[in-house]
Amino acid sequence: MIIKSAEFVISNSDYRKCPQDGKPEYAFIGRSNVGKSSLINMLTNRKGLAMTSSTPGKTMLINHFLINDEWYLVDLPGYGYARRGKEGRDKLRKIIEDYVLEREAMTNLFVLIDSRHEPQKIDLEFMEWLGENGVPFAIVFTKADKLGSGRLQLNIDAYKEKLLETWEELPPVFVTSSEKGQGREELLSYIEQINSA
Ligand code: GDP
Secondary structure (H helix, E strand, O other), X not given: OOOOOEEEEEEEOOHHHOOOOOOOEEEEEEEOOOOHHHHHHHHHOOOOOOOOOXXXXXXXXXXXXXXXXXXXXXXXOOEOOHHHHHHHHHHHHHHHHHHHHHOOOEEEEEEEEEOOOOOOHHHHHHHHHHHHOOOOEEEEEEOHHHOOXXXXXXXXXXXXXXXXXXXXXXXXXXXXXXXXXXXXXXXXXXXXXXXXX
């Protein structure tokens, strides 16, 4: 897919206030610092499109970007902030859960996982919850350039094995590096393929 246009449309914390034109939405989510903003900027070829989670006030918002006038790329808040406190975490969970479960236009959720780390409970539980609720999702490993190819493969295999303890089948898996542009074509083709189906 060639990205002809990518523009920020709206930020808010309520899925009901998101755009109402029915265009398909592809949402990105992951723990803070997983590399979500970098990935969105890499995919769209726009350096400052997505703000990093260190940007004040950005962290609790659902951000819509219109791509090629055809589909929305949705930047969801990062989950799992230890610093947030219970009230903040509950509020955040509600924003995410409402969007994921209630948003009809949500076509596919990309769950970002830092390829350097061991499988984390919070990510596994989140994916479990997605499965239970029948939410279509794919896994995106980030920061692949930070590891040698042997180590990277070991980590990804370990992750897959962990998932197969509870899943019969794996969701689609992408391996990306925003630094190197790795995985860009694969991810965009995947979106294009769903859009044209
Ligand atoms: P977010 O909090 O999930 O939006 O994460 P950011 O995109 O802000 O990235 C967090 C940190 O990881 C930043 O210091 C990025 O420069 C770094 N980072 C993100 N993606 C990559 C990648 O593909 N390769 C490398 N080497 N660093 C990355």
